[in-house]
Amino acid sequence: MLGSVNEPSNWRDLVVALDDRHLDALASAAAATIESLRGSPDAPRSAVPPTTLRDLVRAVAVCPDDGSDLTTVLAEFATTVWRHGVVPSDVACVAHLHPPTLVPAVATELAIAATNQSMDSWDQAPAATELELHLMGWLADLIGFGPSASGVMTSGGTASNLLGVTLARSAAAAQSGVDVAQSGLPAEAAGWRILTSDQAHFSIQRAAAQLGLGRDAVVAIASSPSGSLDVAALDETIERLTRDGARVIALVATAGTTDLGAIDPLGEVAARARRLGCWFHVDAAVAGAFLLSDTLGGRLTGIEFADSVTIDFHKLWWQPFNASALVVRDASQFDLLRVPSDYLDRGDELEGVVNLVGRSLDTSRRFDAAKVVVTLRTLGRRALAEMLEHLVDLAAHAASAIDNEPTLSLLATPTAMMCVFDAPDASADDLREVQQRLLARGEMVLGRTRIKGRAALKFTFMNPLATAADVERLVRVVVDELGAVRAS
Numbered sequence: 001m002l003g004s005v006n007e008p009s010n011w012r013d014l015v016v017a018l019d020d021r022h023l024d025a026l027a028s029a030a031a032a033t034i035e036s037l038r039g040s041p042d043a044p045r046s047a048v049p050p051t052t053l054r055d056l057v058r059a060v061a062v063c064p065d066d067g068s069d070l071t072t073v074l075a076e077f078a079t080t081v082w083r084h085g086v087v088p089s090d091v092a093c094v095a096h097l098h099p100p101t102l103v104p105a106v107a108t109e110l111a112i113a114a115t116n117q118s119m120d121s122w123d124q125a126p127a128a129t130e131l132e133l134h135l136m137g138w139l140a141d142l143i144g145f146g147p148s149a150s151g152v153m154t155s156g157g158t159a160s161n162l163l164g165v166t167l168a169r170s171a172a173a174a175q176s177g178v179d180v181a182q183s184g185l186p187a188e189a190a191g192w193r194i195l196t197s198d199q200a201h202f203s204i205q206r207a208a209a210q211l212g213l214g215r216d217a218v219v220a221i222a223s224s225p226s227g228s229l230d231v232a233a234l235d236e237t238i239e240r241l242t243r244d245g246a247r248v249i250a251l252v253a254t255a256g257t258t259d260l261g262a263i264d265p266l267g268e269v270a271a272r273a274r275r276l277g278c279w280f281h282v283d284a285a286v287a288g289a290f291l292l293s294d295t296l297g298g299r300l301t302g303i304e305f306a307d308s309v310t311i312d313f314h315k316l317w318w319q320p321f322n323a324s325a326l327v328v329r330d331a332s333q334f335d336l337l338r339v340p341s342d343y344l345d346r347g348d349e350l351e352g353v354v355n356l357v358g359r360s361l362d363t364s365r366r367f368d369a370a371k372v373v374v375t376l377r378t379l380g381r382r383a384l385a386e387m388l389e390h391l392v393d394l395a396a397h398a399a400s401a402i403d404n405e406p407t408l409s410l411l412a413t414p415t416a417m418m419c420v421f422d423a424p425d426a427s428a429d430d431l432r433e434v435q436q437r438l439l440a441r442g443e444m445v446l447g448r449t450r451i452k453g454r455a456a457l458k459f460t461f462m463n464p465l466a467t468a469a470d471v472e473r474l475v476r477v478v479v480d481e482l483g484a485v486r487a488s
């Protein structure tokens with residue numbers, strides 16, 4: 001059957017139709033695509049330098065007048081693209097919150113693309129709309145929200161945080177009798193402030209910038225050495241801002257900071273938000289998955305008091321990009337965003353119809369909920385919890401291995417799957433050199449960051465197949481490389 005999809009001029013066979021003939025052709029193409037992945041490098045990254053890689057990739061003719069057969073195109077991709085990617089399933093790929101993916105999710109990606117439901121309106125995605133709503137309801141229950149809660153899938157934590165802060169801004173304006181979506185920011189908005197820890201993700205600042213509040217509207221609250229928000233510092237800042245006549249419109253807590261994995265004291269931040277009468281957003285992009293685990297879930301106590309929560313399925317739920325969600329305690333808050341449209345969201349549809357465009361910053365949108373539900377149903381909560389707990393154990397194991405190395409020093413005891421460390425006798429340049437040399441040789445994709453101005457290296461364990469022995473080897477490789485850098 002690949003014969004027909006292999007014939008480039010035969011475009012009629014390349015349209016995905018859901019009849020047997022076209023599905024057989026799709027199955028052959030899918031099998032050929034999987035074949036093209038074989039022979040990927042046995043390393044976290046190929047050692048080809050950036051400029052050589054650019055030349056290699058630019059040799060690909062993007063859109064020739066006449067196409068080629070699919071096998072040829074896939075073979076070209078295998079040698080130019082797949083072979084020179086980063087391999088998140090390699091145990092030495094430990095820089096970022098960049099996970100290997102799961103078979104049920106990847107297989108479902110094919111069905112998502114083949115069926116191509118568009119999540120903006122019910123008439124383009126009837127069952128898909130209901131499944132996304134069903135998933136959002138399940139997630140709301142997991143968070144501990146009540147029956148008025150729901151959510152929407154987004155493209156990532158950055159988009160979910162933008163949506164959460166947008167709702168916070170709209171709610172603050174509504175409290176002042178202003179419809180910000182209609183008439184824009186009132187003059188008083190110059191005094192609006194969003195408080196979050198100095199370890200919060202930069203997407204909170206970016207959201208403030210995009211919403212016309214400006215990055216200066218985000219006030220960074222000091223964090224403890226372990227990276228969680230310092231409540232005493234929060235109280236002092238609230239007092240100072242109130243004295244100065246500013247208005248706190250939102251408190252943003254992080255459940256799992258990007259570098260240290262720290263979880264802010266959610267219940268205590270919630271109590272301040274309640275007292276101020278302001279929005280409480282929790283960025284649980286990283287540690288939201290802990291709610292699946294009986295042993296880790298308790299660390300997120302207080303999340304149930306949030307007005308909105310960011311959950312990133314494409315991090316510790318091992319989903320392919322993109323898959324994130326913004327869940328809100330009261331789904332009617334989405335009405336603050338709604339812009340009616342004559343062709344899409346008319347309000348005169350069949351009884352029970354929900355057009356998710358009313359909740360989303362996107363219009364056309366993928367049916368990413370499908371892969372999440374197929375994964376959750378296939379693996380079940382216990383297996384996912386076991387995978388998460390294993391990663392937390394790996395970070396603890398890495399921490400003790402680092403503790404035993406006289407040349408390395410931990411910045412904080414890990415609370416999640418990250419382990420951040422430096423080398424007391426090494427400069428920031430030495431650490432950069434270690435990371436860059438390992439990357440250039442394709443030996444390790446190691447994280448490098450700065451915590452409160454202090455240069456550091458970072459392991460982020462996302463691969464549940466990694467073992468304690470792998471972790472010990474990674475620590476050894478870093479120690480040896482540091483020795484080589486310092487000797488050179």
Ligand SMILES: Cc1ncc(COP(=O)(O)O)c(C=O)c1O
Pocket residue numbers: 097155156157158159161201203254256257258283285286312324
């Ligand atoms: C705490 C936190 N929030 C938000 C984000 C942004 O997520 P995304 O990359 O999915 O936009 C990240 C990314 O690492 C993160 O660590």
